[in-house]
Structure formats: structure tokens, C-alpha cells
Amino acid sequence: MPVAATVNGQAVAFESETDTPLLWALREELGLTGAKFGCGVSACGACTIHVDGRTVRSCVFPVSQAAGKTITTIEGLKSNEGELHPVQQAWIEAQVPQCGYCQSGQIMAAVDLIARLGKPTPAQIDEAMTNICRCGTYPRIRAAILRATDQAAE
Amino acid sequence: MKIKRRYFLLGAVAVAGAGVFGVKWADGDAQRRAMATTIGDGEAGFTPWLKIASDDVVTIYSPTIDFGQGSHTALAQMAAEELDADWTKVRVEQAPALPGFANAAIIQGFANEAGGLGDKIPKSLLSLVARSMPMQLTGGSSSIRYVGQILMRKTGAAARYVLLEEAAAQLNAPVSELTTADNIVTHAASGRSLRYGEIAAAAAERSLPNTPTLKEPAAYRLIGQPVARLDIPSKVDGSAQYGIDVSLPGMRVATIMMAPVREGRLESVDEQPALAVPGVEKVVQQDDAVIVVARGYWQALKGLRSLSPRFSDAGHAALNSPAIYEAQDQLREAGNATNSAGSGDVDVHFDAPDAQIVEAQYRVPFVHHAMMEPFAMTAHHQDGKLEIWVGMQDPLSVRKIAAEAAGLSPDDVTVHPLIMGGGFGRRFPQSCQIIAQSARLAMECPWPVKLIWSREEEVRHGAYRCQSSAHLKAAIGADGAIAAWRTDYVQRDNAEMECPFNYAVPATSRRHFTYTTNQDDGPLRSVNSTQMGFYNESFIDELAHAAGQDPYAFRRAHLADGSRHQRVLDELARRSGWQSTPAPGVGRGMALVESFGTIVGQVVEASVDEGGQPHVHKVTAVVDCGSVVNPLNAEAQIQGGIIMSLSIALGEEITLENGAVVQSNFGDYPILKLADTPPLIDVHFLQSDAAMGGLGEPGVPPAAPALANAIFAATGKRIRTLPIRDQARALEA
Numbered sequence: 025m026p027v028a029a030t031v032n033g034q035a036v037a038f039e040s041e042t043d044t045p046l047l048w049a050l051r052e053e054l055g056l057t058g059a060k061f062g063c064g065v066s067a068c069g070a071c072t073i074h075v076d077g078r079t080v081r082s083c084v085f086p087v088s089q090a091a092g093k094t095i096t097t098i099e100g101l102k103s104n105e106g107e108l109h110p111v112q113q114a115w116i117e118a119q120v121p122q123c124g125y126c127q128s129g130q131i132m133a134a135v136d137l138i139a140r141l142g143k144p145t146p147a148q149i150d151e152a153m154t155n156i157c158r159c160g161t162y163p164r165i166r167a168a169i170l171r172a173t174d175q176a177a178e
Numbered sequence: 179m180k181i182k183r184r185y186f187l188l189g190a191v192a193v194a195g196a197g198v199f200g201v202k203w204a205d206g207d208a209q210r211r212a213m214a215t216t217i218g219d220g221e222a223g224f225t226p227w228l229k230i231a232s233d234d235v236v237t238i239y240s241p242t243i244d245f246g247q248g249s250h251t252a253l254a255q256m257a258a259e260e261l262d263a264d265w266t267k268v269r270v271e272q273a274p275a276l277p278g279f280a281n282a283a284i285i286q287g288f289a290n291e292a293g294g295l296g297d298k299i300p301k302s303l304l305s306l307v308a309r310s311m312p313m314q315l316t317g318g319s320s321s322i323r324y325v326g327q328i329l330m331r332k333t334g335a336a337a338r339y340v341l342l343e344e345a346a347a348q349l350n351a352p353v354s355e356l357t358t359a360d361n362i363v364t365h366a367a368s369g370r371s372l373r374y375g376e377i378a379a380a381a382a383e384r385s386l387p388n389t390p391t392l393k394e395p396a397a398y399r400l401i402g403q404p405v406a407r408l409d410i411p412s413k414v415d416g417s418a419q420y421g422i423d424v425s426l427p428g429m430r431v432a433t434i435m436m437a438p439v440r441e442g443r444l445e446s447v448d449e450q451p452a453l454a455v456p457g458v459e460k461v462v463q464q465d466d467a468v469i470v471v472a473r474g475y476w477q478a479l480k481g482l483r484s485l486s487p488r489f490s491d492a493g494h495a496a497l498n499s500p501a502i503y504e505a506q507d508q509l510r511e512a513g514n515a516t517n518s519a520g521s522g523d524v525d526v527h528f529d530a531p532d533a534q535i536v537e538a539q540y541r542v543p544f545v546h547h548a549m550m551e552p553f554a555m556t557a558h559h560q561d562g563k564l565e566i567w568v569g570m571q572d573p574l575s576v577r578k579i580a581a582e583a584a585g586l587s588p589d590d591v592t593v594h595p596l597i598m599g600g601g602f603g604r605r606f607p608q609s610c611q612i613i614a615q616s617a618r619l620a621m622e623c624p625w626p627v628k629l630i631w632s633r634e635e636e637v638r639h640g641a642y643r644c645q646s647s648a649h650l651k652a653a654i655g656a657d658g659a660i661a662a663w664r665t666d667y668v669q670r671d672n673a674e675m676e677c678p679f680n681y682a683v684p685a686t687s688r689r690h691f692t693y694t695t696n697q698d699d700g701p702l703r704s705v706n707s708t709q710m711g712f713y714n715e716s717f718i719d720e721l722a723h724a725a726g727q728d729p730y731a732f733r734r735a736h737l738a739d740g741s742r743h744q745r746v747l748d749e750l751a752r753r754s755g756w757q758s759t760p761a762p763g764v765g766r767g768m769a770l771v772e773s774f775g776t777i778v779g780q781v782v783e784a785s786v787d788e789g790g791q792p793h794v795h796k797v798t799a800v801v802d803c804g805s806v807v808n809p810l811n812a813e814a815q816i817q818g819g820i821i822m823s824l825s826i827a828l829g830e831e832i833t834l835e836n837g838a839v840v841q842s843n844f845g846d847y848p849i850l851k852l853a854d855t856p857p858l859i860d861v862h863f864l865q866s867d868a869a870m871g872g873l874g875e876p877g878v879p880p881a882a883p884a885l886a887n888a889i890f891a892a893t894g895k896r897i898r899t900l901p902i903r904d905q906a907r908a909l910e911a
Contacts, residue, residue, distance in 0.1 A: 041456065044476045052431070052474045057423035058416020060599065061475070062550050063633040067844035070550055098416035108415065115414045119406060119810050122818060123246030124413030125550040125599025131414060150853035156844060158550050158600050159246050160821030162855040164814070 029090045031056070032100030042088035046080075047071045049087050050097060058098035058128045062156070069155030072129035073097045079136040098128035101135065111135050114172035122159035129155050134169050143173045212278025222382035224337035226279055227329065228257060230382075234361045234375035236263045239273040241281035242316040242325050243571060244409065245598040245605065247874045248811035249321035251407045255807055256326040259400040260334030260393060262358035263374075270408055273314065275573035275593035281314045283329040315572045317606065317701065319774035319872020322807055327870055335390035337381075344381035345372050395805070404810040409597075421569040421596045422554035426626040429556065430459060432471040432619060433478045433630050435485070436611070436639050439837035440696045441492035444468055452481035461485075462619055469619055475630055494696045494837030499645065502834070503541055506647045506668035506693050515689035517672045520664075522685030524653075527662030533653035536724045538717055540650070541899040542709045544642035544832035546841070547702055548849055551599020552636040553612040556628040557620035559584070564591045564620060568613070569598035575607040583614035584621050602822070603701040609641035637847055638839040641700025642832050644669045646709045650717040658725045660736060661685065665713060668692075670699045673706035678772050680743050681718065681736040696837065703822060704875035707773035711879030712827075712886070712900065715769035719887040720896065729768050729887065730756050742866060743770060746779045746800050753862055754781035754798035760891075764795060767887025769880035776803040776871030780820065780880035783856075784888035792889055792902055794824055794856045797881065802864045803871035809863065812873050816861045819877025825850030827882035829903040848903075 026037035031054060040049040045064075050056045050073070059082055062070030066081040073082045074096040101109040108116070111134050121127045130153070137144055137152040144152065149169055157165070170176065209226050216239065217223040220232040229237050238257050244250035254270040257263075273279035338358060345363035346353045349370055357364050364371040395401075412418040437443060449461040452470050457477030462469040468487045472478035527533055555568040557580070564584050570576045573595040581588040598605060607613055616629045631639075646669035655661040662685040667673070672690045679686060702708065722732035730751045737744040747770055751757070760766050763785045770779040783796040797820050806812045829848045833840045841847040886897035897905065 040474070040476070044474070048474055048476045051423075052425075055425060056416075057419070057425075060420075060550070061422060061552065061630070063844050064479075065633070065843055065845065068550065068849075102415065112414045116406070116410055119410060119814070121246075121407075121410050121413040122248070122814060123550065123598060123600040124409070124418055125420060127413050128416050146857065153852045156550065156849045156851060158548050158602070158822070158849060160818035160825075160850075160855075161814070162821060162852040163817055163859055165852060166857075 027087050027091045029093050029095055031095045032097060038087045038090065040087050042086060044087045045083050046073070046085045046087055046090050046095070047082035050082065056097050056099050060125055060128060062126070067156070068126070069129045069133060070126050072132040072155060074132060074136060077136070077139065079133050098132060101131070109135065111138065111168070111172045114168040118164045118168035118171055120161050120164040120168050122161055126155055126157045130157065130165055134165070134172070138169070138173055143175055144169065208276070208278035210278070212274065212276045215274055215276065222378035224340070224382055224386065225333050226273070227333045228261070228337055230337070230374050230378035232375045232378070234264065234267050234373055236261065236268045236361070236374070238268065238270045238330070239279065240270060240325070241273050241279055241283070241314045241329075242321040243272060243314075243569070243573070243595065243598065245316070245569070245571070245601040247321070247815055248407050248808065250409065251405060252322050252807045252811060253326050253330045254408065255400045255403070255405055256322070257330040257334035259398060260331045261338050262360070263334070264360040265400060265405070267361055272573075272595045275314065275577050275595055277574065279314065280574060281325065283325045313572050314574045317571060317603070319776070319875045321874075323775065323870040323872055326807065331392050332390060335392055336386040339387050339390050340381045340384040341374055341377060343384055344377045348372060348377060401807050402805070403808070405808055407811065418597060420551055420599050421556075421567065422551055422599070422630060424554075424556045424567045424596070424628055426556065426558065429626040429628055430471050430473065430623065431475045431478050431628050431630065432469050433475060433482055433632055434467050434469045434615060434635060435482055435487060436467040436635060437489035437492075438638065438839075439489065439491040439494050440639070440698070441494065442466060442489045443492065445488040445490055447485055447487035449485070451484035455481040455484055460623065462622055464615060464618060467615065469615070469629065471619070471623065471627055479632065491837050492696065497695060497837040498835050499543065499833040502645050502695060503647055506691070509691050509693055510647075510649060510666050510668050514691075515666070516692040517674060517690040519674045519688045520686040522662070524662040524664045524685040524687045527653040527655070527685050528651065530653065530655075530661070532656050533661060534724060535651065535653055536721055537649070537651045538720055538898060539647065540713045540716065541647045542645070542712060543900060544645045544697065544834075545702055545826050545830050546637055546640045546642055546832050546847060547600070547602045547604035547700075548637070548847065549598070549600030549602060549604050552633055553610065553631040554628060555612050555616040556626055557616045558626035559620040559623070562586065562590055564617060565594070566591065566617070567594045567596055568616075569596040569605070570607050570610060570613070571601055571605040572607050576613055579607050579613045580617035583617040602703040603705070604641060606641075606701065609698055609700045611639065633844070634842045637841050637843060640832065641698045643702035643708060644671070644697075644699040645695070648709075648713045650713060652717070652721055654721060654725050658727060660721060663687070664689070666691065667710070667713065669709070670694050671706060673710050676705060676773070677707050677710040679714065680770075680772055681733070682738060683736065695834070703819065704773055704878040707771060707875070707879040708823070708826070708882070711769065711771040711773070712883045715771060715880065715883035716886050716898065719767065719883070719890065733768070733770060742777055742802050742868060743772065746770065746777045746802050746864060749862065749864055750779035750781055750798065750800040753800060753860065756781060763892060765888045765891025765893070767884045767889070767891055769884040769887065771876070771879040773876045773879055774872035775869065776801060776873065776876035778816070778876045778880050780884045782881065782884040782888045784885055785892050786889060792828065792885070794854070794885060796856050797859045797884075799859070799861045799877065799880075800864060801861065801876070802866050802868065803873055803876070804866055804868040805870055806863050806865075812863060813861045815873045816877035817859045819875065820859055820881045821850055821855055823878045823881035824885060827885050827900055827902055828854075829901050831901050831904075
């Protein structure tokens with residue numbers, strides 16, 4: 025029984041078995057490879073996407089729970105005109121990524137944080153941004169979030 | 179035996195580097211064949227490394243990979259600088275995995291630096307080089323200082339030279355009256371100009387100069403500039419395609435379980451439970467692993483989890499981490515060193531009646547690379563040809579290893595190099611089990627198969643930074659200076675050639691005791707300098723306190739006046755506010771380590787809370803790498819190295835129990851997160867006229883000892899074993 029949902033504005037019907045983590049359905053069924061596999065246990069955040077506007081670590085979120093939901097991946101952040109989201113733009117301006125593998129998840133987490141809090145304080149950034157980056161881009165992630173919210177760096 | 183073989187190979191490399199493998203122009207069929215694969219219609223190739231299209235687009239091919247360090251952008255900057263290219267028209271691509279694109283510059287670079295068989299060659303790296311020639315190795319923080327300085331600049335300058343020659347012929351004007359800028363040759367006297375794109379095809383027919391004149395630094399307009407990285411746009415919109423993202427028609431996905439004890443073998447497995455899982459299509463047994471192939475990853479994983487394979491322990495069942503430390507102690511105490519270096523007679527000073535003797539023992543555990551992208555490799559076998567898609571630190575060696583595993587000739591193997599989600603030394607093909615696993619798997623499957631390691635397999639089957647221990651002993655003379663210093667260290671590899679000891683001490687002794695386990699000790703970002711830096715820079719801090727001196731003044735007194743090291747240290751003290759009083763409860767610790775030709779000093783400010791947890795508040799770093807090509811990248815590399823080092827020092831540890839790795843995922847192998855990252859990591863570069871040093875690795879070594887020294891300053895407790903996490907209670911002030 026396919027699971028109907030909306031992904032990046034498009035109606036889709038997932039055919040994966042319903043216990044399949046949404047991450048794999050997005051990657052293998054829809055070819056949306058921007059969300060990454062990092063740990064499989066919701067520990068690293070590389071697979072972060074939005075479900076109904078809030079962050080979800082899709083490696084442990086079964087397809088069954090996606091029924092009727094609105095899902096956004098990194099590929100769906102751009103505007104309809106193809107313009108980058110302001111957070112993506114800030115990521116470029118702050119030259120955040122190194123290997124880049126975790127950055128889709130980092131950006132999705134930051135977009136949700138800013139949507140919820142507007143101008144997050146450094147303490148709120150620390151609390152919300154729990155995705156792992158092995159390259160150590162954290163200083164520039166902080167700088168990019170401040171830049172995206174028109175706040176001066178410390 | 180292993181060690182002797184390495185020395186032999188090292189000698190072979192030095193000879194080859196000096197003579198046969200120097201960077202020469204298209205000197206054979208291999209390069210011509212290589213160019214045939216990259217030069218399209220309307221494009222002109224100037225060596226395999228640079229082509230110019232009729233629309234003025236300049237494409238640079240890099241023999242080294244960029245797995246996050248930003249080297250591709252910097253290499254393009256260097257070639258474009260000498261070419262006088264229009265930066266907006268410059269592209270950079272990974273060179274194909276073909277012998278004509280082999281990385282000879284790294285060999286020449288190490289050979290030049292060493293002047294033959296010198297004392298600063300990272301031996302572990304060069305033995306890798308030797309075993310894998312022809313190769314495209316990325317390692318030793320060598321991309322910019324060797325590939326860039328030797329190959330890219332020369333290529334750009336040579337291409338510009340023949341473009342000028344061609345323009346002179348077409349404009350009927352002497353070269354001396356022509357100028358170049360932004361892909362255009364201009365003859366000011368006649369007001370005429372030619373675009374590179376319109377003369378490239380004819381210019382490429384001319385013979386390239388072997389020793390083109392390179393620019394003086396004063397003329398640079400791209401080198402030294404904070405140019406935005408070319409790869410970043412694709413890494414913020416999800417479009418960058420990593421090895422794990424490959425998708426091919428009819429492709430299947432597989433996952434693997436290896437023998438929990440390294441060197442163990444698969445004894446038996448009942449395949450039926452996996453084959454009963456919907457979507458599972460095949461179970462493949464290999465010598466030390468079982469693989470499940472399915473329609474998708476989740477189905478493969480469910481199939482794998484349904485199996486109960488039996489593995490042997492290869493006689494390693496008694497191996498555990500505490501026992502390794504004990505065995506290392508016993509080996510060292512027995513006193514038969516494998517390698518010895520140093521000068522003077524330390525024992526004379528140790529026995530001197532007025533000497534103050536300080537001794538300490540240090541230990542560091544196995545450490546995992548924890549690259550964010552687990553291993554993934556796709557392979558497809560058809561009609562005796564094997565095609566591979568993967569990201570590794572040496573694509574050419576992937577080809578060789580896969581060919582051997584599949585029983586094919588390298589000529590029948592095509593490797594498509596892809597970008598990587600980190601590496602940090604984990605992706606040297608010689609340590610990457612997945613290459614042979616995937617190649618063999620493909621030979622048994624009618625479809626393309628993508629093999630993905632779970633994070634658990636990734637953590638348990640790493641090529642870890644070695645578990646290592648050391649005993650240090652010093653004599654402080656009546657004058658308060660170090661009279662003798664001895665470092666006895668126990669681990670598999672001799673660190674002598676890559677870890678210079680920079681303090682002026684009358685008598686020094688460094689003794690290496692070879693100790694091996696069943697683990698495949700691998701190079702982890704900055705390699706032996708991580709633990710050697712921790713040993714030496716912690717111990718000199720102990721000596722300073724024993725001598726009743728300030729750690730900065732004490733180090734300074736043991737560095738040559740006017741030396742680069744002393745200059746870094748002085749600038750570090752100034753920028754970190756070393757002389758000022760830190761906030762209550764906060765301690766400052768310092769460390770200075772030279773690695774890969776770069777000198778890095780760091781000061782860490784840290785405190786320990788009431789629960790015994792350490793907190794890092796600020797890090798100041800001063801770096802002398804000669805000159806910097808891209809300051810934005812350079813800062814990111816040093817900051818990233820510091821964060822990785824703090825993470826390793828604070829909480830990372832791989833332990834063995836009954837021969838098997840205990841840890842399995844980020845829950846029990848914690849990586850530092852943003853909240854634990856100090857709010858300020860101030861990085862400053864000191865320009866010097868020294869030869870360019872590396873940047874990918876040298877930021878790592880000082881942070882761990884600087885942190886331990888800061889904790890001592892804050893609490894009076896000396897950290898001699900890493901990670902710090904497990905000693906949290908003992909740190910309660």
C-alpha cells in the first residue's frame with residue numbers, strides 16, 4: 025500500500041515497505057541524495073530533513089509516519105525561481121563547508137532554528153545545532169547563522 | 179622484517195624522485211592517452227593538467243583529491259596565477275584515474291625537501307607512495323606545497339609562455355611588447371589583443387618550456403587572496419555527488435558484516451533467514467565477511483541482521499586495551515629499542531649529582547577517523563571489465579587493488595573518482611578493505627552493486643591511530659635548563675623522520691620500541707605528530723613547572739634565538755595575552771609543534787566545572803607555513819584541526835575487548851559538537867620566506883597538549899592519559 029506524501033512540493037507515493045526509514049525512501053526511491061546517511065541511529069544529523077516544517081532525523085523516521093505529511097529536503101529549499109534560501113546563501117558567504125557531507129543536515133537544522141526563533145542567541149544556537157561535523161566547521165556554522173539573521177558576529 | 183622492508187622502499191623512492199619521476203612534460207604515451215580522455219572539441223590541452231577551450235574556459239585537472247581541505251580551489255589559484263587567467267572562467271576537476279595523470283609532484287616534492295634521503299620525510303607516507311606507484315596519492319599535507327608549487331604553477335607559466343609566443347606570431351609583434359591579463363594577450367602599442375580561447379589550439383602545438391619563469395610574490399593577484407571555494411555552491415544545495423550517492427540502472431545495494439575480531443575468518447553462516455527477507459536477492463560469503471545484496475539498503479540491512487554468522491577470533495581472544503598498555507610497558511622496560519636517535523649522552527646527565535630528575539609516563543588510545551560518509555563503493559562487472567565508482571585518497575591505487583582482487587588486469591578496470599565525505603587519512607586505498615570486498619562482490623553479481631558499510635562496521639573496522647605509550651625522563655641542571663631529555667615510546671611505527679624535536683638540549687635520546695597488535699594502524703590527520711606532540715609538549719610543561727619557570731619563558735629559552743619557532747612562540751604569547759591573568763578558574767596551556775614543514779603554536783584556555791567536566795573557552799593559534807595561498811581555506815584547516823584535536827583529547831577512544839572493538843557508533847564514540855566548541859578560535863598566520871609547509875594536518879597536534887596543560891594550570895591535575903573524559907572525577911578541584 026503506497027504511502028502518499030508531499031515532497032518538495034510534489035505529490036509522491038512511497039512504495040518502500042512501511043518500516044523503511046524515510047532517508048532511504050528519499051534517496052533510493054526518489055533519487056533525492058542531498059540528505060545523507062551518517063549513523064542510522066539519529067546520532068549525527070546528516071539525514072536531517074523537514075516534516076511539516078520541523079527537523080526530523082530521517083534515518084529513524086519510518087515511511088509509515090510520512091503519510092499525508094509535507095516533507096522538505098535540502099533540494100527543496102530553493103525558491104520556485106531557483107534562488108537559494110537565505111541560509112544557503114549565508115553558508116556560501118561564510119564559506120562553511122569543508123567536505124560538505126554533513127552540511128545538508130546542518131542547513132536544514134539551521135533553517136528550522138531560525139524559523140522558530142527568528143534571531144537565535146549564541147546559547148540557543150549551541151542548544152539547537154547538535155549535528156556532528158567531523159571537519160570542524162562549527163565556528164563558521166555559528167557565523168553563518170548570525171549572518172543569516174542579520175546579527176553581528178561575536 | 180616490516181621495518182626493514184620500509185627502509186628499502188624509502189630508498190627506492192628517493193632515487194626515483196631524484197631522477198626518473200621528476201616533473202617533465204608530455205614525455206610518453208601515457209600522458210597522450212590521458213589527454214585523449216579529457217580534451218574535447220574546441221579544447222586545447224597544455225599538458226594533461228590544463229586545457230583551454232575556445233570560449234576561454236580554463237580547466238585544471240588535479241592529481242590529488244579534495245576531501246574537504248579546499249586544495250582544488252587553491253591549486254586552481256596557483257595555475258591561474260601563472261597563466262594570468264580570468265578567475266571567473268577557471269574550473270577544476272579531479273584528474274581521471276589513469277597513469278598519465280599520476281602524481282609525480284608529490285614524489286619530487288619529498289625528494290627535493292629531503293635532498294635525497296633526508297631526515298624529514300614522513301616514512302610511513304613514502305612507503306605508501308612506493309608501494310603504489312604510479313599513484314595519485316593525497317597525503318602528507320602535500321597538495322599545495324608540492325603539487326601546487328611544483329606542478330600547477332609551472333604548468334600555468336608554461337601555457338602562458340606558448341600563448342605569448344603564438345600571439346607574437348599572429349600579431350607580428352615581439353613577445354616583450356605583449357602583456358597578459360584575464361585570459362587576454364594585449365599589444366598596447368598597436369591596441370590589438372587576442373583572447374586565449376582564440377589562440378589556444380595553435381599555441382598548444384608549440385613546445386612547452388621546461389623551466390618557465392615563475393612570478394615573484396609581489397606580482398601575485400590570486401595567490402594569497404581569500405578566493406571563495408569553487409566546490410561550496412554544490413555543497414549547500416545537495417547537488418554534490420559523493421561516493422554513496424551513486425545510482426545506476428539496475429543497481430543493487432549491499433551491506434556487510436566483518437569478523438568482529440580483526441584477522442578472524444567467517445566459519446559458517448546459514449543464509450536462509452536473509453534470503454527470506456523481502457527484497458534480499460543474494461548472500462555472498464567472503465573470507466572474513468558476509469554480505470547481503472538487496473533492492474535497497476534497508477532491505478540489505480534487515481537481511482544482514484537476520485543472520486547469525488560464526489567467525490573465528492584468529493587467536494586474538496586475549497587481546498584487550500589494558501593488556502596492550504601493560505605489554506608496552508614490559509617491552510619498554512626490557513630495554514631493547516628497535517630504533518634510536520638523538521645526540522649526546524643522556525645517562526651522564528641523569529647520573530649527575532646536582533641534576534633534578536623528572537619522569538612521566540603517557541598513554542594514548544586507538545583513535546578512529548570517523549569520517550562522516552561511511553565507506554561506499556559501487557562496482558559493475560561485465561564481460562571481463564570492471565567499472566568502479568568511489569572516493570579514495572588515491573584513485574590509481576584503487577584501480578590496482580580492485581584489479582588484483584577481481585583477478586583482472588588494471589587496464590580492464592575503470593575507476594570513476596568521486597568526492598568524499600571526509601577522510602582524514604582513512605581513505606588510503608591500502609587500508610580500505612571495501613575495495614577488495616566490492617570488487618570481489620561485483621564478480622559474483624550480474625548487476626552493478628553499491629556496497630555500503632554501516633556506521634557500526636565503520637567504527638569497528640577502522641585503521642586507527644595507534645594505541646601508543648611513552649616514558650619520558652629529563653634532567654634539569656643547576657642553571658634551570660634542560661640538560662638531558664629522553665623519550666621512550668612504544669608503538670608500531672618509528673616516528674623519528676616525521677616528528678622533529680626542536681628544543682636545544684645538550685643530550686637527547688629518542689628510542690622507539692616496536693609493538694604490534696592485530697590492528698592495521700593507519701595514518702590519522704597529522705599521523706605520529708598527534709601522540710608525539712602530546713608527549714613532548716606535555717612533558718616540557720611538566721619540566722617548566724619542576725624548574726619553577728613560566729612555560730612560555732621556559733620553552734623560549736630552549737629555542738634558538740631568532741628562529742622561526744621562537745618567532746611563532748613570541749607572537750603566540752602576545753596574541754593570547756599569555757602574561758595577563760586569566761578569568762577565575764580558567765587556566766592557560768601552551769604547545770608548539772612542527773609537522774609537515776609547518777610550525778604551529780597554540781594556547782588553550784580551559785576550566786573544569788564542579789562535576790569534573792572540562793570546558794574549552796578559547797584557542798589562539800599562530801602558524802608559520804611559509805606563505806599562504808588561500809587565507810580563508812588556511813584558517814578553516816587550522817580551526818578544523820584544532821576542533822578535531824580537542825575532540826580526540828576530550829572523549830575519543832577505541833578499546834579492544836577479547837580482540838574485538840567495543841565501540842560501535844557515535845553514542846559510544848562521541849565527536850565534539852558545536853556546543854562544546856570554544857566560542858573563539860583565533861588563527862593568525864606569520865608570513866615567512868621559508869619553504870611552503872602543509873596546512874591540512876599541522877593544526878591538529880598542539881591542541882591536545884595545550885588543553886592538558888591548561889587543565890593543569892586550572893586545577894593542578896596533570897593529564898597523562900587520553901582521553902580526558904574518563905578522568906573527569908579525578909579532575910574535581
